[in-house]
Amino acid sequence: AQSVTQLDSQVPVFEEAPVELRCNYSSSVSVYLFWYVQYPNQGLQLLLKYLSGSTLVKGINGFEAEFNKSQTSFHLRKPSVHISDTAEYFCAVSTYNQGGKLIFGQGTELSVKP
Amino acid sequence: DVKVTQSSRYLVKRTGEKVFLECVQDMDHENMFWYRQDPGLGLRLIYFSYDVKMKEKGDIPEGYSVSREKKERFSLILESASTNQTSMYLCASSLPSIGRGNYGYTFGSGTRLTVV
Numbered sequence: 001a002q003s004v005t006q007l008d009s010q011v012p013v014f015e016e017a018p019v020e021l022r023c024n025y026s027s028s029v030s031v032y033l034f035w036y037v038q039y040p041n042q043g044l045q046l047l048l049k050y051l052s053g054s055t056l057v058k059g060i061n062g063f064e065a066e067f068n069k070s071q072t073s074f075h076l077r078k079p080s081v082h083i084s085d086t087a088e089y090f091c092a093v094s095t096y097n098q099g100g101k102l103i104f105g106q107g108t109e110l111s112v113k114p
Numbered sequence: 115d116v117k118v119t120q121s122s123r124y125l126v127k128r129t130g131e132k133v134f135l136e137c138v139q140d141m142d143h144e145n146m147f148w149y150r151q152d153p154g155l156g157l158r159l160i161y162f163s164y165d166v167k168m169k170e171k172g173d174i175p176e177g178y179s180v181s182r183e184k185k186e187r188f189s190l191i192l193e194s195a196s197t198n199q200t201s202m203y204l205c206a207s208s209l210p211s212i213g214r215g216n217y218g219y220t221f222g223s224g225t226r227l228t229v230v
Contacts, residue, residue: 044219103159
């Protein structure tokens with residue numbers, strides 16, 4: 001079975017600083033990986049996804065993530081955050097034999113302070 | 115703009131009531147999912163469906179049932195609401211996972227249910 005661990009439940013950071021949100025997964029087969037963002041009182045929105053190919057994936061709002069198979073990680077990064085990036089971020093994993101189901105991590109609250 | 119619509123943003127129900135949460139998508143997606151979201155626990159899968167009249171249990175189906183009579187509509191039913199079912203409920207839909215690809219989900223805005 002697959003699982004996802006987000007290593008930080010809360011990440012406070014100052015505006016214009018870089019940020020990394022960490023995600024590790026466990027799977028015995030090849031994986032598809034996703035990052036979603038949830039703004040207050042809203043549903044989840046897809047930031048980026050890794051299916052195959054280049055291990056560096058670029059998403060919306062200046063975010064990017066790198067798939068590291070040896071480390072079983074898919075960390076999310078942004079070189080300079082804005083107040084508007086304050087939200088909860090979820091990492092998710094799926095595999096070819098999961099029928100499209102996603103397994104989500106516990107979430108990381110990113111708080112950007114002025 | 116394609117979307118997933120959940121009929122209520124906020125609901126307050128009494129213990130023991132039968133509760134219906136409705137979800138409609140306009141993207142002709144085959145797959146539909148119901149999750150509940152609780153602080154510190156992330157999203158947990160309740161039920162999902164790959165086609166009309168099909169349903170499968172997720173990780174936490176106890177106390178819930180679902181109905182999918184039409185492709186675009188997936189309803190979550192709390193047979194007898196309890197206070198431990200107070201939560202945010204999220205509906206999502208997706209295309210089928212074809213070959214080795216996965217398109218990811220489109221989510222609704224969520225229904226925050228309080229059971230008193």
